[in-house]
Each structure stands twice: as structure tokens, then as C-alpha cells.
Amino acid sequence: MKPLVTINNLTVAFGNHKIIKSLSCKIMQGDFFIICGDNGVGKTTLIKTLLGSLHPQKGKIILPPKREIGYVPQFRNLDQEYPLSIREFVGLNYQTAIIPWVTSKEKIAQNKIIEKTDLVKLQNQPLGLASGGEKQRAYLAQAMINHPPLLILDEATSSLDNFMKYELLNLVANFQKDGVTVIFVTHDLPLAKQYGNRFLYMSSSNYMIDSINKLPK
Numbered sequence: 601m602k603p604l605v606t607i608n609n610l611t612v613a614f615g616n617h618k619i620i621k622s623l624s625c626k627i628m629q630g631d632f633f634i635i636c637g638d639n640g641v642g643k644t645t646l647i648k649t650l651l652g653s654l655h656p657q658k659g660k661i662i663l664p665p666k667r668e669i670g671y672v673p674q675f676r677n678l679d680q681e682y683p684l685s686i687r688e689f690v691g692l693n694y695q696t697a698i699i700p701w702v703t704s705k706e707k708i709a710q711n712k713i714i715e716k717t718d719l720v721k722l723q724n725q726p727l728g729l730a731s732g733g734e735k736q737r738a739y740l741a742q743a744m745i746n747h748p749p750l751l752i753l754d755e756a757t758s759s760l761d762n763f764m765k766y767e768l769l770n771l772v773a774n775f776q777k778d779g780v781t782v783i784f785v786t787h788d789l790p791l792a793k794q795y796g797n798r799f800l801y802m803s804s805s806n807y808m809i810d811s812i813n814k815l816p817k
């Protein structure tokens with residue numbers, strides 16, 4: 601397997617405060633890659649750097665061509681009055697969304713991704729009235745509508761109950777089976793062990809990268 605993401609000697613700082621210090625790591629095509637570690641150690645900072653919203657002080661990151669990345673954030677509740685249906689929300693990310701009306705290609709893409717994320721029955725309901733798990737599935741559908749090769753989930757299962765966690769991660773695992781590389785930031789180590797194959801454990805003193813059966817308890 602080839603690397604899909606290569607992080608080379610990466611240092612990220614806020615002012616003089618170095619958060620990520622000389623991190624080198626390869627994420628291979630097809631990995632379900634877990635990022636875990638103590639609070640405040642820099643997991644979200646690393647994700648923001650991968651997504652391009654933070655710039656490294658030093659080092660290099662090689663990403664998939666054209667930076668095609670799907671991203672599912674941590675669950676934060678939306679206003680009940682949020683005006684879009686689940687289907688409309690999923691379509692927001694469609695690549696030709698510069699055209700204001702829904703094209704037939706977009707309809708097909710929406711249908712496919714709505715089926716893959718188990719949202720067929722709910723698609724015309726207002727997103728604001730959906731449950732936490734349904735909202736996260738809508739974020740997953742929106743993230744994957746253009747078939748990016750890389751999917752990043754930043755604590756996307758925290759504050760979901762056990763049933764909804766597994767429901768979301770089973771769908772993510774289906775994308776992985778189709779060849780998508782997954783990066784999953786989580787504090788939930790049992791969940792990490794169940795779905796992940798490799799991990800990066802971040803602590804203030806060092807970084808550990810290994811296969812999932814070596815993940816510390």
C-alpha cells in the first residue's frame with residue numbers, strides 16, 4: 601500500500617507555544633487511522649493543519665491530489681429552525697453547486713449518497729429536527745458526496761449514544777471497504793480498537809505510531 605498522507609517533521613505553533621513538535625507519520629491508502637491522546641495535546645490542531653486552516657511553522661504535508669478531503673466535525677446541535685432539509689444540506693457540498701438549481705447529475709449523486717448513509721426515509725425532513733445520530737449521518741453524506749479518497753472525522757462520535765456511534769462508524773467502515781482512507785480522532789479507545797487498523801498516540805512528551813493491537817489501554 602502507498603501512503604495517501606505523508607507528514608514530515610511537522611511543527612505547528614501558536615506564537616511561541618509549539619503544539620506539534622517534529623511529527624513524522626504516514627497514513628497509508630485504505631487505513632482506518634486513529635488519532636488519540638491526552639486533552640490539549642494537539643489532535644484538532646493537527647486536523648486543522650491537514651485541512652489547510654493552520655499553517656505549519658516547519659515541515660511538510662503531502663495530501664491526496666487536489667486536496668480532496670471529506671470532513672465530519674464533532675457533533676454540535678443545530679437550531680431547530682435550521683431551514684434546509686437533510687437532502688438539501690447533503691447537496692450543499694456538491695462539486696457543481698455553483699449552479700443554483702439542482703441538476704440531474706446532482707440529483708443522482710444525492711440519491712446515491714443518501715442511500716449509502718441510510719437517510720432515504722428522512723431525506724425530506726428538516727435537518728434541525730433530526731436526532732444527533734441522523735445529523736452526523738447527514739454530515740457524513742455531505743462530506744462524501746464528491747467521493748473524496750480521504751475522510752476525516754474529528755471526535756464525530758462524541759456525545760452520541762452507543763447505538764448511534766456504531767451506526768455511524770459502520771457506515772464509515774463501508775466507505776473504507778470501498779477504498780476510502782479514514783482518519784478518526786477519538787478518546788474512545790474501545791471504539792478505536794474495533795474499527796481502526798493503525799494509530800497515532802499523541803502525548804506531550806512523544807508520539808507513538810503503530811498497529812492498533814499496540815494501542816495503550
Ligand SMILES: Nc1ncnc2c1ncn2[C@@H]1O[C@H](COP(=O)(O)OP(=O)(O)OP(=O)(O)O)[C@@H](O)[C@H]1O
Pocket residue numbers: 614619637638639640641642643644645646
Ligand atoms: N487558536 C489558538 N490560539 C492559541 N492556542 C490555541 C489555539 N487553538 C488551540 N490552542 C491550544 O493548543 C493546544 C492544543 O489544542 P487542540 O484543540 O489541538 O488539542 P486536542 O488534542 O484536540 O484537545 P482535546 O482532546 O481536548 O479536544 C491547547 O493547549 C489549546 O489551548
